Amino acid sequence: MQWTKQNEQTVYANRWFTVNLADVELPDGRHLDHFLIRLRPVAVATVVNEANEVLLLWRHRFITDSWGWELAAGVVEDGEDTVAAAARELEEETGWRPGPLRHLMSVEPSNGLTDARHHIYWSDEGEYVGHPVDDFESDRREWVSLKLVPDMVARGEVPAANMAAALLLLHHLRLGQDTLP
Numbered sequence: 001m002q003w004t005k006q007n008e009q010t011v012y013a014n015r016w017f018t019v020n021l022a023d024v025e026l027p028d029g030r031h032l033d034h035f036l037i038r039l040r041p042v043a044v045a046t047v048v049n050e051a052n053e054v055l056l057l058w059r060h061r062f063i064t065d066s067w068g069w070e071l072a073a074g075v076v077e078d079g080e081d082t083v084a085a086a087a088r089e090l091e092e093e094t095g096w097r098p099g100p101l102r103h104l105m106s107v108e109p110s111n112g113l114t115d116a117r118h119h120i121y122w123s124d125e126g127e128y129v130g131h132p133v134d135d136f137e138s139d140r141r142e143w144v145s146l147k148l149v150p151d152m153v154a155r156g157e158v159p160a161a162n163m164a165a166a167l168l169l170l171h172h173l174r175l176g177q178d179t180l181p
Contacts (some may be wrong), residue, residue, distance in 0.1 A: 001027050008036075016040065016075070039116040043085035044073040044166065047098050047126035052146045052174050054167065055094055055126070057138035061159075068159040069144065069152060071120070071166060082119040094141045095132040099125030104169060109162045120166045146171045 008022040018038040025031050047055045056069045072093040076085040083101050091097045101121040108117055132141065144152075149171040158164045 003027070006031070011035075035113075037114040037116075039075075039114050041076040041082060041085075042073055042116065042118040043076050043082045043089055044071050044118055044120040044162070045086035045090040045098055045101060045122065046071045046166075046170075047090070047096055047123050048146065048170060048174060049124075049126070049143065051143075053143035054146055054149070054170060055090075055096060056142055056144050057093060058140045058142065059138040064159070066159055067139075068163075069157055069167075070138075070160060070163050073118070076119075083121060086119065086121040090126075091129065091132075092134045093132055093137050095128060095130050096126040097129045098123035099127075104166055107162050107165060109160075118162045120162065122166075122170060146174050 004025045006023040006025055008020050010018055011021050012019040016039070020036050020038060022034045022036055023031055024034045049055075055072075057072060058067065059070055060067050072086075072090040074085065074089040074092075076082055080088075083103075086101055087098050098121075101123050104120045104122050106117055106119045108115075110116060146167075149158075149167045152158050153164045153168060158167060
């Protein structure tokens, strides 16, 4: 059952996102108005060290008034490669420069409302280069054992679905029976 977009017009736009209104035709011929948010791509990165600890940020999200563990993330700038953006965000938010980044996954966190795509990368090495430039983005930065990840997700300590999925996949890759890609 495929919906067909007949047209789409911008209702509001800024440098971060665009809110559009689409005329959508349903398979039975009916039409409905559907709002959607067009977003820039997001690049996400972390490091997993030799002790199978993952570098996380503990931060507050004012929109949901909640605290939780996250990976460093931010929008991809115009003309910027997603891998370069992921490395930049990790360094800016944690003070750690990653080694070669590997693609872990790309997800669409809310594809019924937005076209957002989050591209998540990880490295098994990193170098501390100093206090994070964007230290205002998190309360603290910590190395957390991957063994703790499933329980952290179950307790709601990783509230963002994209972050939970990435951490659970890293847990599986590093501590499960599979070999690394």
